[in-house]
Amino acid sequence: MNKAQLVEAIADKMGGRQQAADAVDAVLDAVVRAVVAGDRVSVTGFGSFEKVDRPARYARNPQTGERVRVKKTSVPRFRAGQGFKDLVSGTKKLPRGGEVAVKKAPKGSLTGGASATVKKAAAKKTTKVAAKKVTAKKAAVKKTTAAAKKATAKKVTAKKTTATAKTAAAKKATAKKATAKKAPAKKVTAKKAPAKKSTARKTTAKKVTARKAS
Secondary structure, three states: OOOHHHHHHHHHOOOOOOHHHHHHHHHHHHHHHHHHHOOOEEEOOEEEEEEEEEEOOEEEOOOOOOOEEEEOOEEEEEEEEEEHHHHOOOHHHHHHHHOOOOOOOOOOOOHHHHHHHHHHHHHHHHHHHHHHHHHHHHHHHHHHHHHHEEEEEEEEEEEHHHHHHHHHHHHHHHHHHHHHHHHHHHHHHHHHHHHHHHHHHHHHHHHHHHHOOO
């Protein structure tokens, strides 16, 4: 029986093939993570999974018979429970229908480390999801702030442009008024110039008359 067949075997009890596949994946994932972390997963009546360290040793190549040195390593090991052994050996008979009469696992049958590992995995997933949501919210806030800053900058620029245009218009108007006021002053000065010349002529005439009289 492979994994697909196992899923099909429990699909009816789980309410569907997808639910059965999810259940199998969840159980296997929890067991593998716990054993990799060095914890022992024990299911009463079924068996236990644990990590075993093997020291460095010498072994023989079965094909050539050559002696080969094997490095230190770790391997997973499964030990069948007594109830499982009894059913396989024939000491106990399998029920014709329904589930196998394996004892329910009491509280604490899963080692604390395994349980903690499963909880940590769930906590990590939750933390990642929460972190993604927070990051998305921050990104949205940053975009909104950037857009607001751009809009403010455009408004300030528009105000500055308007103020500059008003100032330029005011300067032009002032320059025109000043030019208009100065123009008549030049005309008056031009008219007064002949008056000075007539005064000079009168003074000359008086001097000539005085000379003749003497």
